[in-house]
Amino acid sequence: MKAIGQYYLAAFGKANVFEGSHPSHKASPIRFGIHFSKNTENNLKSPDRIVRAFYFCSMKYTRLTKQQLEELHQEFINFLATQSITAEEWEHIKANKPEVAEEELDVFSDLIWEGVLNKVTYLENVSALQMHLFELTDKEMKLISVKVMNPDIDLTTKVGFGWFKKNWQSDFVEYLTASKAYGEDKNLDKFNLIQQGAVITKGDLYQWFNNMIEVN
Numbered sequence: 001m002k003a004i005g006q007y008y009l010a011a012f013g014k015a016n017v018f019e020g021s022h023p024s025h026k027a028s029p030i031r032f033g034i035h036f037s038k039n040t041e042n043n044l045k046s047p048d049r050i051v052r053a054f055y056f057c058s059m060k061y062t063r064l065t066k067q068q069l070e071e072l073h074q075e076f077i078n079f080l081a082t083q084s085i086t087a088e089e090w091e092h093i094k095a096n097k098p099e100v101a102e103e104e105l106d107v108f109s110d111l112i113w114e115g116v117l118n119k120v121t122y123l124e125n126v127s128a129l130q131m132h133l134f135e136l137t138d139k140e141m142k143l144i145s146v147k148v149m150n151p152d153i154d155l156t157t158k159v160g161f162g163w164f165k166k167n168w169q170s171d172f173v174e175y176l177t178a179s180k181a182y183g184e185d186k187n188l189d190k191f192n193l194i195q196q197g198a199v200i201t202k203g204d205l206y207q208w209f210n211n212m213i214e215v216n
Helices: 038-043 066-071 073-081 087-096 098-119 158-167 186-195 204-215
Strands: 006-009 032-035 044-046 122-126 130-136 140-148 173-181 199-201
Touching: 066 073, 073 098, 087 098, 098 186, 122 186, 122 204, 130 204, 140 204, 173 204, 199 204
Parallel strands: none
Antiparallel strands: 006 032, 122 130, 122 199, 130 140, 140 173
16 A cells, blocks of 8 residues: 555646636636545555545535546546556446446545635636625635626626726626625535535635725
8 A cells, every 4th residue: 555645636727627717817726635644544455345434424515527537637546546546446446346436436526625625715606797706714704796787798708897897886886795604514615605606716806896895
């Protein structure tokens, strides 16, 4: 069994696997780590008996998409290596024990999501006439909600967003701020926002709008 300690998955740095885009900003690479204890390594005996000290419940998040899994191909190889599963053994598992292969993908997906969500600080959910901008602090979720009353504007386009930056103080724009404490599981709260359409960002738009509010 290899002693792996810690390895890093550059999920954000590979074709922006998780990070969304908006006309107002560009994506940036973010790295995160996954740690395996020695006890966990010792419990990973073989591909036929996959026992995980860290995983005893049903899937917490959701399976990564085919594209995301392809982008994280090398990281998945590293994940299998922590269980001493070779490429040949993985092909055998897929062919003869598809339920085990499915479980492996689910565990890997949850590990990736957990690492990503641990690092997320900003989320955005932008539609044609509304923006929901989130800052995810240690203790609470902060929201800036924006609504445009001009039906000719589409905030998801450069032209529409340019109009917004010039007219955000006009009568055509309404906004409010709010905050909410996390529930029992902080990362699950973040994940639910993503499931509702929010994307991970660097927070440029939130910070810009927050600064404008403070100045005014």
